Amino acid sequence: MLTVQPGDHIGATFLAPAQFADATVTFAEQALAASAQVMVFPGDPYRDRLDEFRRHLCRRSRTVAAAVADGRVRLADSRAVQLAPGRFDPDHLHRAYAGATRQAVADGFSGLWVSVDMSWAARVDLEALVDFEAGAAGLFTSRELTAICHYDSRIFSEQQVAAACQAHPAGLQDRSPLRHRRLHDxxxxxxxxxxxxxxxxxxxxxxxxxxxxxxxDITAMTFLDVRALATIVRVHTATAGVRIRAGRSQSRLLDLIRAGGS
Incomplete structure (x- = not known):
């Protein structure tokens, strides 16, 4: 599994509830080592049996068990949070995650780490779901929110999983995940x-x-495909005064894209 860093937004898939639980335990252990609070949103069959899933996690890790006991790891029903308005509402979700993150920091944690079974979104329009996942980027810039979104391959089609994961900067098996931060300026x-x-x-x-x-600043990037380079060129052209800080080889590639008219 990827060594998670604060601010990561990870897309993952699983085929059985045990896989979701195992990934959540590893994720939670890393969160606790970073002095963060953890929120877990299980899906079926545990969404209606949170106590059972809580015991399930505790059996897998003494570290997690201790954190469950003192409230550093908490479980919740996605219907009461993600679907609190009774429907998919991206604005509500942004407010909910931002507010919960602020509360975790106010309570003395380094941030909030969330592991969520995305089965609650199974009936959400795919384009709207992808827009929400990708558009959540600003929530992670401060590195106080970290999340792993688990997509059940038994519920979501291969096309849905691929599209949803493309909206996440990182995957569980990535060797060089996409990460971002705003510098002090x-x-x-x-x-x-x-x-x-x-x-x-x-x-x-x-x-x-x-x-x-x-x-x-893309100087720390280790790879950009043609699509990513073209995106940079378009943004540079369309947004007044945007400057690109790039390495020599990156600059040459950007110049080639410009010369090609992309």
Whole structure:
């Protein structure tokens, strides 16, 4: 499993509830080591049997068991949070995650780490779901919110899973996940890792975060495919005053894209 860092937004798949539980335990152990609070949203069959799933987690890890006992790890029903308005509402979700993150920090934690079975979104329009996942980029910029979104391959089709995972900057097996942060000047968006088809929607959403006068620093990126390079060129052209900080080889590739008219 990926060594998770604060601010990661991870897309994952699973085939059985035990896989979701195992990934959640590993994720929670990393969160606790980072002094974060953990929220877990199980899906079926445990959504209606949270106590049973709580015991399930505790049997897998003494560290998690201790944290469950003192409230550092909490379980909740997605119907009472993600679907609290009675329908899919991206604005509600952004407010809910932002508010819960602020509360965790106010309570003395380094941040909030969330592991969620995305089965609650099984009936959500795919385009709307992808837009929400990719558009959540700003929630993670401060690195106080970290999340892993688990998609059940028994419920979501191969097409749905692929599209949803492309809206996440990172995957569980990534060797060089896409990560971002705002530098102290508040005007520089710094990216690292790789941008390719696997996170194409997430990369495009990050590029849209740029404001007039901002700088996009890609010097720490280890790979950008043609699609990502073209996205940078389009944003640079369309957004007034955006500056690109790139390495020599990256600059040459961007020049080639410009010359090709993309």
């Amino acid at each position: 508040g005007r520089t968006l710094s990216l690292s890792g790789e941008a390719d088809l696997a996170n194409s929607a997430a990369f495009a959403a990050l590029a849209r975060e740029l404001r007039p006068g901002d700088t996009l």
